[in-house]
Amino acid sequence: MLTFQLPIYAIFLIAVALKASALDTYIAAVYEHAVILSGETPKLVTPEEALRLMNQNLDILEGAIKAAAAQGAQIIVTPEDGIYGWVFTRETLYSYLEDIPDPQVNWIPCNEPERFGFNPVQVRLSCMAKNYFIYVVANMGDKKPCNSSDPTCPRDGRYQYNTNVVYDWEGKFVARYHKYNLFASEIYFNYAKEPQFVNFITPFGKLGVFTCADMLQFREPAISLVEKFNVDTILFPTAWTNGLPLLSAVQYFAAWAMGMRVNVLAANIHKPRWDITGSGIFAHDGPKVYHFDMETQNGKLLLAEIDVHPRLSPTYPPPVNWSLYASSLKHLSPESPVFTASIYFDNFTFTELSQEVGNYTVCQKGLCCHLSYRIAQRQKDEVYALGAFDGLHVIEGQYYLQICALVKCNNTDLKSCGQEVDSAHTRFDYVSLSGTFNTSYVFPEVLLTETQLAPGEFQVLNDGRLVSNHPISKPVLSVSLFGRWFEKDPPHPLSTSS
Ligand SMILES: *[C@@H]1O[C@H](CO)[C@@H](O)[C@H](O)[C@H]1NC(C)=O
Ligand SMILES: *[C@@H]1O[C@H](CO)[C@@H](O)[C@H](O)[C@H]1NC(C)=O
Ligand SMILES: *[C@@H]1O[C@H](CO)[C@@H](O)[C@H](O)[C@H]1NC(C)=O
Ligand SMILES: *[C@@H]1O[C@H](CO)[C@@H](O)[C@H](O)[C@H]1NC(C)=O
Numbered sequence: 001m002l003t004f005q006l007p008i009y010a011i012f013l014i015a016v017a018l019k020a021s022a023l024d025t026y027i028a029a030v031y032e033h034a035v036i037l038s039g040e041t042p043k044l045v046t047p048e049e050a051l052r053l054m055n056q057n058l059d060i061l062e063g064a065i066k067a068a069a070a071q072g073a074q075i076i077v078t079p080e081d082g083i084y085g086w087v088f089t090r091e092t093l094y095s096y097l098e099d100i101p102d103p104q105v106n107w108i109p110c111n112e113p114e115r116f117g118f119n120p121v122q123v124r125l126s127c128m129a130k131n132y133f134i135y136v137v138a139n140m141g142d143k144k145p146c147n148s149s150d151p152t153c154p155r156d157g158r159y160q161y162n163t164n165v166v167y168d169w170e171g172k173f174v175a176r177y178h179k180y181n182l183f184a185s186e187i188y189f190n191y192a193k194e195p196q197f198v199n200f201i202t203p204f205g206k207l208g209v210f211t212c213a214d215m216l217q218f219r220e221p222a223i224s225l226v227e228k229f230n231v232d233t234i235l236f237p238t239a240w241t242n243g244l245p246l247l248s249a250v251q252y253f254a255a256w257a258m259g260m261r262v263n264v265l266a267a268n269i270h271k272p273r274w275d276i277t278g279s280g281i282f283a284h285d286g287p288k289v290y291h292f293d294m295e296t297q298n299g300k301l302l303l304a305e306i307d308v309h310p311r312l313s314p315t316y317p318p319p320v321n322w323s324l325y326a327s328s329l330k331h332l333s334p335e336s337p338v339f340t341a342s343i344y345f346d347n348f349t350f351t352e353l354s355q356e357v358g359n360y361t362v363c364q365k366g367l368c369c370h371l372s373y374r375i376a377q378r379q380k381d382e383v384y385a386l387g388a389f390d391g392l393h394v395i396e397g398q399y400y401l402q403i404c405a406l407v408k409c410n411n412t413d414l415k416s417c418g419q420e421v422d423s424a425h426t427r428f429d430y431v432s433l434s435g436t437f438n439t440s441y442v443f444p445e446v447l448l449t450e451t452q453l454a455p456g457e458f459q460v461l462n463d464g465r466l467v468s469n470h471p472i473s474k475p476v477l478s479v480s481l482f483g484r485w486f487e488k489d490p491p492h493p494l495s496t497s498s
């Protein structure tokens with residue numbers, strides 16, 4: 001007798017395959033959280049007091065996690081510092097920390113809360129993931145005791161790590177990431193000794209984790225997660241202060257997702273008083289949803305449907321040669337007068353856009369930037385300039401930049417080009433920006449008045465031009481190609497300390 005009786009494991013495999021093939025897209029969520037801080041200045045508190053504050057924040061995060069799950073989200077990312085804030089010294093932070101094990105221990109904290117001692121924050125996060133059946137990504141602090149048998153052990157006998165944790169929809173602890181690129185003010189944390197390439201496979205693609213300055217400073221772990229480990233989606237808890245005109249949160253995250261051609265789920269803190277707001281869900285072809293709010297004090301949940309595997313999407317672009325177009329131009333020597341002005345402590349070489357329509361070139365060291373544009377309607381007192389920067393940035397971290405930027409100047413004084421300015425009235429019909437970059441890591445940024453992005457309004461051509469598709473919908477603050485030349489970076493601080 002011949003029957004088509006499949007062994008039980010084959011049925012299971014078919015079910016898994018069907019589920020996987022059915023899932024071309026998924027719903028992701030990020031939550032911008034108005035974190036409750038411990039105070040204005042560092043304060044020594046007991047572990048009980050610390051837990052009380054963390055539970056207040058976790059109560060709010062739980063509301064967002066529950067709401068995201070109810071709307072069909074498979075995963076939610078919450079911000080860096082979202083559970084206890086950032087006003088700390090090493091000593092005052094200590095009460096907030098838990099010893100977070102290696103995920104290889106195979107642990108569901110919600111089911112076995114006491115297996116590794118007293119870990120109320122890990123248990124609560126795990127229970128939220130399990131109870132609402134959603135992957136939860138959070139940022140907290142890890143402590144690792146050490147002693148003189150370890151020559152790099154800090155004097156107070158412990159490492160303190162800025163840490164991202166991930167729980168799957170059973171509440172199982174699946175990933176732990178120690179931040180490698182600490183920001184200048186994070187003196188209360190230790191650097192991870194090595195960059196950690198934390199990534200894992202889920203029914204909605206391969207996910208990688210890093211945090212905040214990891215997206216700006218050293219090459220690792222961010223670039224290898226994308227290029228070597230081929231992750232589909234970056235989980236990005238952050239606490240990002242907006243830096244106009246080139247480093248506002250949503251502007252830079254959107255540009256990084258586009259330049260690296262991956263999804264980025266970016267959850268920022270909400271503290272307008274500190275200039276911290278700007279979260280979103282960003283894909284290789286532009287922002288899916290984003291939020292920037294300097295007006296209210298409220299948190300915000302964002303959801304969007306995104307590709308499981310962007311690389312398999314029909315709109316996935318081929319790699320860009322960022323220097324091809326500009327290098328092909330014949331007379332790329334600047335004809336218009338240049339001046340120097342700085343963008344966030346970097347001295348750019350600028351030229352003023354003195355006409356309504358034109359082609360301008362400006363060069364600094366090895367980088368020449370080229371702009372073709374047509375202004376539709378210029379506000380009389382508004383000045384725009386094209387700038388080039390090719391050099392090492394040295395404030396709050398050292399990293400090598402090559403940047404071409406069209407910016408609105410703050411006022412009619414040319415020295416004000418590159419200063420922070422957040423509104424504009426001048427409309428452009430057309431913009432095409434390119435540069436002779438020596439790096440393939442170039443992030444295409446477009447920022448419109450009032451820190452708005454321009455989804456669908458620009459595209460990157462294979463020859464490295466960032467061009468507008470139509471007249472731009474709102475007045476322009478900046479259009480830039482933000483290049484990172486990693487080979488010219490100085491060594492990581494850990495490899496230079498003795
Ligand atoms: C020092 O730390 C090591 C590794 O953590 C541990 O095995 C050892 O017992 C510790 N020694 C003392 C004296 O605490
Ligand atoms: C990009 O184009 C330039 C100019 O034609 C060429 O020299 C360079 O090798 C290309 N770069 C890559 C990565 O293909
Ligand atoms: C940038 O220019 C200013 C003013 O000319 C100068 O004081 C400063 O040293 C320059 N910075 C660098 C890094 O060259
Ligand atoms: C700018 O350059 C483009 C392409 O080379 C050319 O078609 C256009 O006429 C130029 N515009 C001006 C105002 O020179």
Ligand SMILES: *[C@@H]1O[C@H](CO)[C@@H](O)[C@H](O)[C@H]1NC(C)=O
Pocket residue numbers: 410411416419420421
């Ligand atoms: C921008 O210009 C205005 C005057 O036009 C000035 O008051 C303000 O301080 C400038 N902003 C910055 C960031 O320098």
Ligand SMILES: *[C@@H]1O[C@H](CO)[C@@H](O)[C@H](O)[C@H]1NC(C)=O
Pocket residue numbers: 323327366436437438
């Ligand atoms: C950088 O690129 C420019 C223009 O393509 C080229 O002339 C220069 O040799 C390159 N410099 C380095 C160090 O690769």
